[in-house]
Each structure stands twice: as structure tokens, then as C-alpha cells.
Amino acid sequence: MINRRKFIQKSLLSTAALSLGNNLSVNGKTIESKGKVTKPIVISTWDFGIAANQAAWKILKDNGRALDAVEAGVRIPEADLKNVTVGKGGYPDRDGHVTLDACIMDENGNCGAVLAMEHITHAISVARLVMEKTPHVMLAGEGALQFALENGFQKENLLTESAEKAWQEWLKKAEYKPIMNIENQHFSPNKLPGNQYNHDTIGMLALDAKGNLSGACTTSGMAFKMHGRVGDSPIIGAGLYVDNEIGAATSTGVGEEVVRTVGSFLVVELMRQGYSPEDACKEAVERIIRKKPQKAKEIQVGFLAINKNGQYGAYALQKGFSFAVCNEETQDLLIKGKSIF
Numbered sequence: 001m002i003n004r005r006k007f008i009q010k011s012l013l014s015t016a017a018l019s020l021g022n023n024l025s026v027n028g029k030t031i032e033s034k035g036k037v038t039k040p041i042v043i044s045t046w047d048f049g050i051a052a053n054q055a056a057w058k059i060l061k062d063n064g065r066a067l068d069a070v071e072a073g074v075r076i077p078e079a080d081l082k083n084v085t086v087g088k089g090g091y092p093d094r095d096g097h098v099t100l101d102a103c104i105m106d107e108n109g110n111c112g113a114v115l116a117m118e119h120i121t122h123a124i125s126v127a128r129l130v131m132e133k134t135p136h137v138m139l140a141g142e143g144a145l146q147f148a149l150e151n152g153f154q155k156e157n158l159l160t161e162s163a164e165k166a167w168q169e170w171l172k173k174a175e176y177k178p179i180m181n182i183e184n185q186h187f188s189p190n191k192l193p194g195n196q197y198n199h200d201t202i203g204m205l206a207l208d209a210k211g212n213l214s215g216a217c218t219t220s221g222m223a224f225k226m227h228g229r230v231g232d233s234p235i236i237g238a239g240l241y242v243d244n245e246i247g248a249a250t251s252t253g254v255g256e257e258v259v260r261t262v263g264s265f266l267v268v269e270l271m272r273q274g275y276s277p278e279d280a281c282k283e284a285v286e287r288i289i290r291k292k293p294q295k296a297k298e299i300q301v302g303f304l305a306i307n308k309n310g311q312y313g314a315y316a317l318q319k320g321f322s323f324a325v326c327n328e329e330t331q332d333l334l335i336k337g338k339s340i341f
Contacts, residue, residue, distance in 0.1 A: 038310030039211060041327040042069060044204035045252045045304055048083055049324030050332050052076045056206055057326045066206040066214035067106045067128075074102075074124050074216045077202050081160055085200040088121045088158050090220020092167050094174070095227045098158035101219050101234040102127045107212035107244040111137055113234040117144040119155045124218045126153060127234070137236065141228075170224050201233045203240060203250025205306045213308070215240045215248045222255070231255020237265035247271045247308055249281070252321070253301035261287050267305050277305035278313025278338070285315050285340055302337060317341060 040060035056073030078087030102123035103113035112131025201219030217240040219233040232238035232255030241264040242248040249267035251258045270280035281303035289296040302316030314337040321337040
């Protein structure tokens with residue numbers, strides 16, 4: 001049983017440390033100072049986050065809202081036909097359908113998501129309309145498509161020629177073997193092995209000039225997945241979570257393992273307890289290892305986080321994870337994330 005007096009004492013000391021900005025050891029654990037506020041700032045997963053961040057920065061530098069920035073930012077990879085893990089350029093499922101997942105969350109806790117939606121490039125913008133125009137959080141499949149069309153989005157064929165060629169190649173063996181960190185590699189369809197698939201997303205977090213946080217996450221999901229499969233990306237608390245009092249987090253990699261740990265929510269709650277963004281991400285990754293130590297060595301999962309003061313950090317299971325940072329000092333900073341293995 002927890003000693004009530006010690007619990008209250010620890011809570012008060014933790015609060016004091018965070019508010020005063022002094023490093024403080026509580027029961028042997030150092031709570032890191034949040035230091036100087038850095039805002040506005042936007043961070044996102046993977047190398048393609050650089051271009052996405054620059055689009056978001058156009059809004060943030062003019063004192064725009066973080067929500068508008070993250071939507072505008074992730075629309076860049078959604079429209080990039082060379083990006084095989086996000087949006088229109090994404091690889092299809094095993095039946096040849098390109099299905100998109102996305103979610104968005106603002107500083108007030110409002111959120112919206114679409115799951116397994118076909119025929120609409122900018123899933124993130126549909127997710128935002130779900131948040132703003134409906135009493136729901138999520139719309140899926142045909143319902144999401146219907147909602148998008150009713151709100152002026154144009155129906156289109158998302159299966160590009162190159163993605164179809166890669167799918168046809170995969171069908172020759174129809175086996176699943178992950179390509180680790182495919183986001184940092186460049187495959188042409190005629191070079192992509194038929195027995196391999198990819199997985200990923202772009203997750204973006206922004207802190208605007210007013211000190212408000214928002215986040216967005218969008219993906220075409222695991223290539224050659226079972227039709228109807230949905231990973232962590234559109235799941236609030238798994239692929240993305242924003243708490244305007246504390247910070248925000250997003251995830252990347254094999255979504256099933258992120259869902260099982262409610263990863264992004266976990267990262268934010270760890271920051272609430274006094275963890276730095278990087279340490280919170282590391283602890284979330286270690287939770288996955290403790291649950292499935294053998295499988296964790298074979299897959300990639302990474303977390304990216306930012307706190308209320310604009311401090312950021314990331315951690316992944318495997319080497320190769322990168323994230324992009326954009327603020328007043330630099331608009332194209334790419335950082336190699338730390339990893340367990």
C-alpha cells in the first residue's frame with residue numbers, strides 16, 4: 001500500500017520542481033527543469049518531416065494557430081507521390097485498396113479521426129472536419145468517404161502506377177517481412193522485394209506563439225495489410241495525444257504495439273510525472289520491450305514528444321529513426337533519434 005503522506009509529499013515536490021524550474025531529486029529521481037520557453041516550434045517524424053515542418057512554420061511564424069499549422073504541415077507528405085507510407089503515394093492493402101488513416105487534436109482536447117478511408121488524398125483535413133462538424137471523434141470506411149464527399153472533397157483514384165507495380169510484385173509471394181525504417185530509404189517498385197512490406201506515418205506536434213499545442217498524424221498504414229486493418233495512427237491516445245497543460249506526443253512504426261501500450265497517452269502522462277520528453281519516450285519504448293522482449297528486437301517503434309515549454313525529445317526501439325525540428329533558429333533541422341537496440 002502506498003504511504004499517503006509520502007505520496008502527497010512527492011506530488012507537492014514534483015509540482016514545485018516543475019513550476020520553479022529547478023532540478024530536484026525526489027526519492028532518488030531527478031526531475032528535470034523545463035527551463036526557458038521555446039515557441040513557436042514544430043516537430044515531426046522522419047526525414048520528410050523537414051518539408052512538412054516548413055509548411056507548418058509559414059503559419060506559426062505569423063502567430064498562427066498550432067492546429068492550422070499541423071494540418072497544413074502533414075498535407076505536404078499526404079500529396080507527395082514519392083512517399084510510399086503516407087497519403088496518395090501510399091502502398092495498397094493486399095486487395096489493392098489504398099486506405100488512409102489520420103487524426104488531429106487541438107489545445108482544447110477536441111479531436112477527430114478517419115479510419116480506412118479510400119479515395120481522398122488529404123485524410124487529415126477530413127479528420128479535422130469530423131472534429132469540427134460532427135458530434136463524433138471517428139468515422140470509418142464508407143462513412144468517412146461519404147462525409148468527405150458531402151463536404152466538398154473530390155473522389156480520386158489513390159493507387160498510383162508505381163504503387164500498383166509494387167503491389168503486383170508483392171503478390172508473387174505474398175509474404176510479410178518488415179523493412180526497418182523504410183522512411184529513410186528510397187525504393188523504386190522494380191527494386192522492392194516482393195516479400196517485404198513497410199509501415200509508417202508522419203506525426204507532427206506544434207506549439208504556437210500563444211503557448212497552445214496541437215498535433216496531427218496521418219498514414220496509408222502497413223503496405224499489403226489485411227483489408228480493413230487499422231494501426232495506431234488514427235487512434236487518440238495511441239498514435240497521438242495532446243494535453244495543453246503538459247505536452248503532446250506522437251508515435252511511428254508498428255502500430256499494433258503502440259495501441260497495446262496506449263503509447264502517446266503514456267508519454268504525456270510520464271511528462272506529467274516529471275519526465276523530460278526524451279525520458280518519457282524512452283520509458284514508453286521500454287514498456288513495449290518488457291511486454292514482448294523477443295518481438296521488440298524485430299520491429300521498429302518510436303515516440304516523439306514536446307512539452308509545454310517547447311522542449312522536445314524522442315526514442316525508438318531500433319536505430320534509424322529520425323525527426324525534424326523547425327523554430328526561429330532553423331527550419332530544416334534533422335535529428336537522429338536515440339534507440340534501445
